[in-house]
Amino acid sequence: MKMRLRRTHQEDIQKRKAAGNVNKNQDAIDAAQLQPKTTQVVFEIQSGRTVPRLSEPRHLYGSSGHVCQTLSRWPKECEVIQEEINHIDWAPYCPEPFWSPKSSEYPQIPFTLGGRLVYHAPAGKESYFSGSRAGGCPCAVSQASEAPSGPNDTTLVFEGRFESGNLLSAHRVGEFAYELTLRTDMYTKKHTQWFYFRVRNTRAGIPYRFTITNFLKATSLYERGQKPLLYSEERARVFGVGWYRVGQDVSYYRNGRCHLGLPCFSLSWMFSFPYDRDTCYLAHCYPYTYTKLWSYLSAIENNPKLSSFCKVRTLCRSLAGNLVPVLTVTSPTGKPGESEEAAHKPAIVVTARVHPGETNSSWVMKGIIDFLLSDSSDAKLLRDTFILKLVPMLNPDGVIVGNYRCSLTGRDVNRSYTSSLKDSFPTVHALRTMVHRLCEEREVLLYFDLHGHSRKQNVFTYGCELASDQQMHERVFPFMLSKNFPDMFCFENCKFKVQRSKSGTGRVALWKLGIPNSFTLETSFCGSTIGHRKGTHFSIRDLEDLGAHFCDTLLDYCDPDRTQYNICVRELQESLQQDASLILASSEAGAPPSGDGSTCGSNSSDSDGPPHQLEACKEMTRKKLLKSKKKRDCSFLARQREDTAEETKVVDVKESLGKDKYTLQPLRLTQHMLPRIKEDPEPEPEPTDATQKMSVQYLVFDDEKGALRSKSDYLRHLMSGYIRSRMQLGLGTTLRGLDLGPLHVCVQPKPSASALRLTPRGPGRGAGRSSNAPGLSHMAAGDKTTGPASPAQWKRSQSYTAPFSLLRTATR
Numbered sequence: 001m002k003m004r005l006r007r008t009h010q011e012d013i014q015k016r017k018a019a020g021n022v023n024k025n026q027d028a029i030d031a032a033q034l035q036p037k038t039t040q041v042v043f044e045i046q047s048g049r050t051v052p053r054l055s056e057p058r059h060l061y062g063s064s065g066h067v068c069q070t071l072s073r074w075p076k077e078c079e080v081i082q083e084e085i086n087h088i089d090w091a092p093y094c095p096e097p098f099w100s101p102k103s104s105e106y107p108q109i110p111f112t113l114g115g116r117l118v119y120h121a122p123a124g125k126e127s128y129f130s131g132s133r134a135g136g137c138p139c140a141v142s143q144a145s146e147a148p149s150g151p152n153d154t155t156l157v158f159e160g161r162f163e164s165g166n167l168l169s170a171h172r173v174g175e176f177a178y179e180l181t182l183r184t185d186m187y188t189k190k191h192t193q194w195f196y197f198r199v200r201n202t203r204a205g206i207p208y209r210f211t212i213t214n215f216l217k218a219t220s221l222y223e224r225g226q227k228p229l230l231y232s233e234e235r236a237r238v239f240g241v242g243w244y245r246v247g248q249d250v251s252y253y254r255n256g257r258c259h260l261g262l263p264c265f266s267l268s269w270m271f272s273f274p275y276d277r278d279t280c281y282l283a284h285c286y287p288y289t290y291t292k293l294w295s296y297l298s299a300i301e302n303n304p305k306l307s308s309f310c311k312v313r314t315l316c317r318s319l320a321g322n323l324v325p326v327l328t329v330t331s332p333t334g335k336p337g338e339s340e341e342a343a344h345k346p347a348i349v350v351t352a353r354v355h356p357g358e359t360n361s362s363w364v365m366k367g368i369i370d371f372l373l374s375d376s377s378d379a380k381l382l383r384d385t386f387i388l389k390l391v392p393m394l395n396p397d398g399v400i401v402g403n404y405r406c407s408l409t410g411r412d413v414n415r416s417y418t419s420s421l422k423d424s425f426p427t428v429h430a431l432r433t434m435v436h437r438l439c440e441e442r443e444v445l446l447y448f449d450l451h452g453h454s455r456k457q458n459v460f461t462y463g464c465e466l467a468s469d470q471q472m473h474e475r476v477f478p479f480m481l482s483k484n485f486p487d488m489f490c491f492e493n494c495k496f497k498v499q500r501s502k503s504g505t506g507r508v509a510l511w512k513l514g515i516p517n518s519f520t521l522e523t524s525f526c527g528s529t530i531g532h533r534k535g536t537h538f539s540i541r542d543l544e545d546l547g548a549h550f551c552d553t554l555l556d557y558c559d560p561d562r563t564q565y566n567i568c569v570r571e572l573q574e575s576l577q578q579d580a581s582l583i584l585a586s587s588e589a590g591a592p593p594s595g596d597g598s599t600c601g602s603n604s605s606d607s608d609g610p611p612h613q614l615e616a617c618k619e620m621t622r623k624k625l626l627k628s629k630k631k632r633d634c635s636f637l638a639r640q641r642e643d644t645a646e647e648t649k650v651v652d653v654k655e656s657l658g659k660d661k662y663t664l665q666p667l668r669l670t671q672h673m674l675p676r677i678k679e680d681p682e683p684e685p686e687p688t689d690a691t692q693k694m695s696v697q698y699l700v701f702d703d704e705k706g707a708l709r710s711k712s713d714y715l716r717h718l719m720s721g722y723i724r725s726r727m728q729l730g731l732g733t734t735l736r737g738l739d740l741g742p743l744h745v746c747v748q749p750k751p752s753a754s755a756l757r758l759t760p761r762g763p764g765r766g767a768g769r770s771s772n773a774p775g776l777s778h779m780a781a782g783d784k785t786t787g788p789a790s791p792a793q794w795k796r797s798q799s800y801t802a803p804f805s806l807l808r809t810a811t812r
C-alpha cells in the first residue's frame with residue numbers, strides 16, 4: 001500500500017512538472033518525501049537504472065574515529081613509560097654480511113652477575129593474568145634505572161618498559177661492560193630469546209661489551225654469524241638510517257649457570273655507539289609493534305581507493321581485550337552477475353605473529369598486503385580471482401608485553417588450536433571458526449602461517465602430507481616458491497611430516513579441517529646461505545620482497561595452463577626416486593637412513609597444558625573442598641594424631657561381631673581427653689600376635705552402611721547398645737550417676753563375638769556396686785539379639801545417662 005501511494009505521489013509530481021506549476025521549494029519538498037527513511041540503503045546508477053544496495057557496515061572497531069578502541073591494553077600490574085616510540089623503516093643499500101666467528105678471537109667469558117645493579121624492572125608479582133588496563137598500571141612509574149651522578153658519569157641508562165620491550169635487569173661489571181638479564185614470558189619461567197631495550201647516556205667511539213646471561217636454547221644463529229640490531233635516533237634524524245647490524249667478537253656459549261635445572265647460555269658482543277649522549281635501541285630482530293600495525297591499517301581505512309577492496313574488520317578480542325584485526329581483500333562486486341562469481345571464488349588464509357617474538361613474520365605479512373593493494377596487473381588479477389583473509393597479528397597481548405612465544409595464559413597459542421577453552425584462547429578459536437565457515441561456503445585453497453626460526457638459516461616451509469601420497473601435490477607450491485625466489489627460499493629444508501606432537505598447531509589443525517595445502521612459512525632470524533645472497537643478513541626490504549614473491553607464486557600455482565604445474569610435479573617425483581635410491585644404498589652399506597628431519601623450531605612442551613589462571617582456580621577449588629564437615633573432621637583427627645603420637649598408646653582390636661559384620665578399629669585418645677585414667681598396677685601380657693593390640697575406645701565400621709567416623713556417632717552407638725542390654729536384663733532402676741569403675745578389655749587370639757567382654761578391673765567403687773548392677777560383666781559387647789528398641793523404649797531411654805566409666809580406657 002505504501003509503495004502504491006509513493007508511486008501515485010511520484011506521478012503527480014511529474015504531471016505538475018509537465019504543467020510547469022512546480023516551483024523550486026516544491027521540488028525540494030518532493031525530493032525529501034521520495035528519499036527513503038533509512039541510511040542502510042544506498043542507490044547506484046547501473047546502465048541507466050537505479051539499483052538499491054545495502055551500505056557498508058560502519059567501522060565499529062576501526063582506527064579512524066575510534067582511536068580509544070585500538071589503544072594497547074596491558075596487564076594491570078605492568079608499569080609502562082608514557083613515551084611514544086617510533087622507528088623509521090630503512091634497508092641498507094648493500095646486504096649486511098655475517099659475522100665470521102673464530103675461536104681464537106673471542107674467549108668464553110664466565111658468568112659472574114656481579115658488579116653494580118643499574119637497572120631492575122620486574123614485570124609484576126602476579127602468577128597469572130587477572131585483568132588488563134589501557135596503559136598498564138595506573139600508579140606512577142617507579143625509577144628502575146640508576147640516574148647518572150653528573151656529566152662525567154658514563155653509566156648507561158637502560159629502559160625496557162615500553163611496548164614490545166624486554167629487559168629485566170642490568171649489572172655494570174666494568175667501566176664499559178654490562179651483564180643483562182632478560183625477562184621470561186609473562187606468567188612463565190621460561191622462553192628467553194627476544195630482547196628489545198633502550199640505552200641513553202652513550203659515549204661515541206668507545207667499545208662496549210654487552211652480555212645477555214639467561215638464554216635457554218643450546219644452539220643459536222649467533223653461533224653461525226648473526227649480529228644484533230642497533231637503532232640510533234640521532235643517526236636516523238641526520239642521515240635517515242634505521243636499524244642496522246652491529247657487533248664484533250660475537251659469541252654464544254654455556255656460562256655454567258642453571259635455571260630450573262636447565263643450563264643457561266650467554267650471548268656476548270662488542271660494539272660502539274655512533275654519537276655521544278644519544279638515545280639508542282638494541283633488538284633481536286626488527287621490531288613491529290601493535291601500535292605500528294594499527295597505524296598502518298588506519299592509513300588503509302582512510303584511503304577511499306584502498307578501502308574499496310580491502311575491508312578491515314575485527315576478528316575478536318584477545319584475552320586482555322585488544323582487538324585482533326582481519327583484512328578481507330577482494331574485488332568489489334558491483335556489476336550484475338559478479339555476485340554469483342564471487343560466491344565461487346576460492347579463499348586463501350594467511351596469519352602471522354602467533355609467536356610474538358617472531359617479528360620478521362609481520363614484515364613478510366606487510367609485503368603481502370602491500371602487493372595485494374598495489375596497482376599492478378598481477379595484484380588486480382589476484383583480487384579478481386581470490387578472497388584473501390589476512391590476520392596480521394594473532395597474539396597481540398604477547399606482542400605488547402614483549403613475550404617471545406606465549407600469550408598471557410602462559411601457554412603457546414600455536415599448540416592450542418584443538419583446545420576447547422574459548423575464553424583462554426579466543427584468537428585461535430575465532431580463527432578456526434572463521435576457517436570452518438569458509439570451508440562450508442567455498443574452497444579454501446591455501447593456508448599459510450608465517451613464523452620466524454631461531455636455529456636455521458634461509459626460508460622454508462613445513463607442510464602436511466600423507467605417508468601414502470606419492471603425487472607430490474602438497475609440495476608443488478613450496479617448490480614453485482623456491483624457483484621464484486632462489487636466493488632466499490631453500491626447498492631442501494622443507495619438511496612435510498605430520499607429527500603427533502604438532503597436532504595442536506594451526507598448520508595441522510586446519511589441514512584436518514579439509515585444507516590440503518596447509519603450511520608454516522619459516523623465515524630465519526639471520527639470513528641466507530644460498531644463491532647470490534649467501535652469507536648476508538635479511539633486511540626489512542628482503543622480508544617484504546618475500547611477501548611479494550609469495551603473491552607471485554600464487555598466480556603460477558593457480559594458472560589455468562597447467563604446464564608449469566605438471567613440470568614441477570615430474571621434477572618432484574624424480575627427486576623422490578633419487579632420494580629413495582640413496583636411502584636404499586645407505587641401508588645396504590649399513591649407514592642409518594637420513595630421515596625427513598624434525599619439524600620443530602623450538603620445544604614448546606613446557607608451554608602446553610591448561611592456562612595458568614585455570615591452574616590457580618584449581619588450587620583455590622582444591623582448598624575449598626577441604627571445608628566440608630567430613631573433611632574438617634578427618635583433618636582434625638589427622639592433626640591430632642600427628643601432634644600426640646608420642647603421648648598416645650593405641651590398641652587395635654580387629655573383630656567381626658554377629659551377622660552384621662562389624663569391624664572394630666581404634667580411636668586414638670590423648671591424656672587430656674581421659675583425665676581420670678589410673679595406671680594399671682598389674683603388667684599386661686604381651687600379645688601373641690603383632691597385629692593384636694588392645695583398646696577399649698574404638699570406632700564401629702559397618703561394611704554395608706558405612707563407617708561411624710565421628711565421636712558423637714560412636715557415643716550414640718555405644719549408648720543405644722548399652723540401653724538395649726539393660727532393658728533385656730529387665731533392670732528398671734535408673735542408671736543416672738551409675739559408675740562401674742575403670743574397665744579393661746580381655747582379648748584372646750582370634751576372639752569371637754562372645755569373647756570380648758567388659759569386666760571390672762581391680763577393687764574400687766565399681767567393685768562394690770557390681771552386685772547391685774549385674775549383667776555388664778556377663779554381657780557381650782555389641783549384642784544385637786534384642787534388635788532395635790521401640791519408640792517408647794527409646795523415649796524412655798533418653799532420661800538415662802551413660803556412666804563415665806564406659807568412656808575410660810586402660811593404658812599401659
